[in-house]
Amino acid sequence: MSEKVLMKGNEAIAEAAIRSGCRYYLGYPITPQTEVAAYMAKKMPKIGGVFMQAESEISAVNMVYGVAATGKRCMTSSSSPGISLKCEGLSYLAACDLPSVVVNVQRGGPGLGGIQPSQSDYFQATKGSGHGDFRMIVLAPSSVQEMADLTSLAFDLADKYRMTSMVLADGTIGQMMEPVELKDDMHETHYDKPWACTGTKMEREHNIINSLILKPEILEQLNLDRYEKYKVVEENEPRYEEFMMEDADICIVAFGIASRVSKSAIVEARKQGIKVGLIRPITLWPFPEEPIRIAADKVKSFISVELSMGQLIYDVKLASQCKKPVYLCSRVGGMITSPDYVLKKIIEVNNLGGASV
């Protein structure tokens, strides 16, 4: 089927995962991502796959650890509070270099917060997803089509680098319905997994998946090796989109739903003669530093548009090396920025003429 269908963002994640060869979904329901689990529950049994509703998020992520150790493609999904519960498991997955895909359809926090959309797990996803030194590849879809495409990419990158890939969406994109085109087979690249625990058949040494390394000199070396791998990821995998940046005086940086709202605001601002453009990170880690570094020499200022209290803004400041002022435009708690709200900020920043904060 390459015909278009009308899907919810959450359904697109589930269908894309299946078409990418995922046959193990281990999860626990939570609004606003429950459709991922519901879709998997309906479809997995029909295609010989496994849908498991675990007794908790902690249990689900450790089931992912188990399946990933056998080299099979597997996925779990949750929303913000559930991801916090999974963080211990994310650290263990990283420690064992296990490829897995984890989806976070974010909602407002902290704590139980609310069920409306948010992007306030940015720090958690890109900086602190658990204890210890590790990274996850973090992909930020901004349409239902990208929910599908980036889920598929998440599986490939996870296998390629033996890492966890996180799809960091939000309640809006999870719940909205848009036309989507899906390829029949999204499982493009197959990776050998000689490290997987699949039974030795008495023909090879045991493979051991373990995160307890008591000798500090060995543990240090494992960390150093892992960070060498991360360097390769940082070199090869940053992805971003530029929108109306050619002549921009003001550069908005925004991802996911915030980038869609920003685009509408940019079109309006351009009608008023304000030269504003957008850099949309598609990978949040590795962060697309280069386009922002280049923009810092051209634009007068940046605006970080985000559904959080100023998290993305730190990476914009780092990437731009604080050469130009970076302003914050945000709504939180489940509120979404409107094009008018962003436009107001653009006009305000434009009136400052690029003055420092």
Next chain:
Amino acid sequence: MLESKRITLLAGHYGSGKTNIAVNWAKFLKDSGKSVTVADLDIVNPYFRTKDSEADFKEWGIKLIASPYASSNVDLPSLPQDFYAVVDDRSSYAVIDVGGDDRGAYALGRYVDRILHENNYELLLVVNKYRPLTPDCKSTVEIMHEIENACRMKFTSIVNNSNLGCETDAQIVLDSVDYANEIAAMTGLSIKMTTVESNLFNELNDKINNLFPLHLQSKIF
């Protein structure tokens, strides 16, 4: 001219468009001079519901009965006690938005005896050929039977709401006619209406019987 029983129940696959149709059908009844109450029975999805049209209903003079928690931040699948009034108050027309799939239809079960006893209702099966889990008649009818088993009622007719969201054009709708007819043939149900966004209405009105225009209730980003 489209006729209505006193109670119109909309059920179908998750995301088939029940809520949009419920809102528009209620407005249609109100515009034809009837007293109308809309009841939001959707306990499955706390995100997109008739409650989102609360302000419109108020303006139109349509009564809305929904869980006090609907569209709030409290994700509780509870039903308001005055829901019984919708079923029992025969002086007013009722449009009941049932939650998606069999899971959503379970909630209807406790009101079924009263609805059947009055016997002045329609249970409409809302279908969309472009939804990924109902691309053909077989899968659609399968979900239909799951819903019937869950709510212990039989569907009375079909609403063809086949659409591709913002990319829907006249051809997309025309391409769904065979699909809807085939479901009708398989189930013995008639097609009550085909629903299209109002901007496509004139283009399709002479090509499809019982075309019903929808003014979409959706959030644009």
